[in-house]
Amino acid sequence: MENNAELVRLEEFVDKLLNKYNQLKADFHSLQATLSERDAECAELKNNIYNLTTERTExxxxxxxxxGRIEQWESDQETFSAEKGGGYESIQGSLFSDSADGKNS
Incomplete structure (x- = not known):
């Protein structure tokens, strides 16, 4: 009888160990899946960073x-104004004025 009770305890202990092992195995596979998802997300974010950096540089x-074109235009306007004897401010002022007749407001 005593041996039978010991065998029952041993069976229960082995069952507990197997259940815990199976739970740990399931947790491990779940964590592996999560890690794979995070790795994919990380790769996607790195790609986004690269694309945004490239776009920012462009x-x-x-x-x-x-x-540079605006500076060149201003330089050309100064040269033109000096050659024609007009004031630089009047040329630039007419470009950026709100009125249709070209006068500063």
């Missing part, structure tokens, strides 16, 4: 180009 270059 926009910066385009803005620099526009500023």
């Amino acid at each position: 926009v910066g270059n385009r803005v620099s180009g526009l500023l």
